[in-house]
């Protein structure tokens with residue numbers, strides 16, 4: 143529309159290769175379509191710190207109106223995020239933290255508290271005799287993995303009857319499966335606590351392939367609780383997982399807050415998103431409810447893609463007409 147102010151928001155993602163991050167992108171795109179004149183430029187760092195740093199610096203050079211950053215690893219990405227803020231670009235940090243206070247707003251759920259809630263939940267499952275727990279870590283350099291570990295470790299009862307083993311899954315299914323399989327024997331394992339549902343389900347799959355009987359006994363606990371087929375809520379409702387914790391993407395809030403900043407409205411330094419325990423009590427109902435939501439989301443995504451295609455055809459035509467008129 144004529145005379146309308148245009149804003150470019152650069153979104154720097156650690157990666158867009160898993161369902162939680164895809165959901166975040168979709169939430170952002172859907173919300174952004176509400177605001178005329180707002181364009182999202184999305185960059186995927188493919189889980190590489192150097193790529194992410196480079197991409198943030200490109201946004202700074204380009205002088206985007208605002209940046210949203212979800213850091214792959216907190217330490218290395220901090221410098222580039224601070225550079226953006228110091229360059230006068232409003233900077234929203236989402237999901238994973240950076241190690242500095244130099245940003246405009248942080249949006250995310252409290253991973254330490256989620257880890258603590260998982261620890262308390264696991265305490266209630268401890269047996270009188272020995273209980274062996276396997277903790278499957280997300281990428282160690284990411285604040286979400288560290289906080290989920292620290293909260294869990296602080297809440298967990300540590301005594302001679304609790305044996306803790308560590309497996310590194312780096313958020314991924316493949317690495318988790320390999321490293322769980324490498325444990326060899328599963329007779330003694332009682333509980334698997336994974337930093338996300340993808341890894342909790344991968345651990346289950348790996349054990350299923352080697353020792354299906356053990357799977358019946360072991361309790362698998364994850365984090366994310368996404369709606370939709372094959373995701374966390376369904377996995378809890380069909381008993382694959384004993385519990386999961388909702389980890390909201392914050393995508394919608396990020397765009398809403400971005401719009402406020404761009405329009406000169408005051409915003410908070412922090413937006414704390416809430417989590418919730420999903421267990422067999424609430425998973426079934428929630429699954430049914432969210433199934434429809436997931437359907438809607440899919441439809442919105444399809445329509446959005448159609449619209450984008452139409453728009454780019456329209457722009458092409460517009461340019462061609464312009465060219466013809468020039469000639």
Ligand code: FRU
Nearest residue numbers: 160162237286313338366389
């Ligand atoms: C995806 C993801 C989610 C997780 C989040 C934490 O990369 O691993 O599954 O909840 O990142 O930052």
